[in-house]
Amino acid sequence: MTALLEIRGLRRDYARPSLFGKGGGFTALKGVDLDVHAGEILGLVGESGSGKSTLARLAMALDRPDGGSVRFEGEELFALTPARLRQRRRDFQMVFQDPFGSLDPRHSVGRIVAEPLHLIAPPLPKAQAQNRVAEMLAAVGLPQDAAARFPHEFSGGQRQRIALARALITRPKLVVADEPVSALDLSVQAQVLDLILELRRAFSTAFLFISHDLAVVESIADRVAVMRRGEIVETGGTAAIFANPRHDYTRALLAANAAFDIPFGT
């Protein structure tokens, strides 16, 4: 069975220019292999500098690799013509961490949510596009009058709902979510995690869910990949990874997290 997203031997090097002469290089991804299957939530965990966001950008073809391949439904993304890539983008969308920086403050929520519809050819008639927006607002639990309002009128959690509505409006097969709940309060975080599970059920969308927070990933992912210094050190089913980590780094991460467990009483 081929995966929805197949990443093989992916490399990304950053030249590190220095003000004072010689600059060293830095390899952000050192040959990453990763599969995301249709409809699954794959949690990608790692600490800062592990390369998870670089991987996310490459998986979305927002940047070019220095080696390796990213295949979406068997099609090599970096070999596509710009026109074909644009056509394919309706099938993979992204949600970012910062619900403040990722929504254009000058645009109404209706316009923001409708934005990816431009990827659909031939374009949807206006009435149909408006219906889609209304449908998505309902799906993410926002009132219909939200369409006419502006991002600043919404809380952080509501803004992530808007970002999810935008990501899902083209009915993508994959959404890459980079730290989507990290900036949210605990109670709001729980609501957005529940919403992601609900949206996956409703639309059968696969999620590549990136987070530094193991507890969050444990609560939402079907499978987990652990990343460290540009490499995937371990992949497996969520329950298996958390109960039985094989790699030393995974064990160290879990131990560090366990320090902050609350000894829940009787």
Next chain:
Amino acid sequence: MSAPLLAVEDLQVAAPGGQAILHGISLRLERGETLGVVGESGSGKTMMALALMGLLPDGMTAQGRLLLDGAALPAPGSDDWDAIRGRRIGMVFQEPLTALNPAMTVGDQIAEGLVWHRDMPWDQARREAVRLMDRVRIEQAEERAGRYPHQLSGGQRQRACIAIALALRPALLIADEPTTALDVTVQREVLDLLAQFVAEERMALMIVSHNPGVLAYASGRIMVMRRGHVAETGATRDVLTRPAHPYTQALLAAMPRRRGKAGA
């Protein structure tokens, strides 16, 4: 019974328009004790910390009594804060990169407080800075003292901020989300470091955090804040294992690990 190191009695803070931000907060903190303050955004936890440091934003008004070692703290905006802030009450913030001066070496930033507050000559203060960096376990302290903040890791920067705060041996350290910006493996090390100073210096520590898990690890007592009120306060273990207030119960139920266990 002697006075506690810090006593806050009925602290009320209002925004410039008169809207109440804190509705009468009271707390006590002893030497050698760590108090955790937990709450979500808008709970007032950071505003309380700022009031205790005399750093309330312009136009905000405070009422109530703030006593350090039995003596009243200055009014907001008073010049008398210069003798308190930094010297008797130290501060550590969430973002070490914004708390540090990007154009000054880390060693000099630690030394600067000693020169300013203690009239120490620079060369002596610089030696003291290296010793402090060693104490907060920044490896190769001598060499790293000459580096700039961007040349250190996030964990090292936060250790440097702790060294700056501890240089003047404050009686009370207020740490607002001190580990929130750090990787989880580094978080524990920084909390352990703070605990070590609480024990060694008989310092009192207040840690403000959105994360009950961090406070379960780091604080003996906890105060749960919500919308400018204290929801409940008590021994951390009791409050987090047997929360009495519905808000604390909801907050704990929202923790991802607990969701994971409750769900499925």
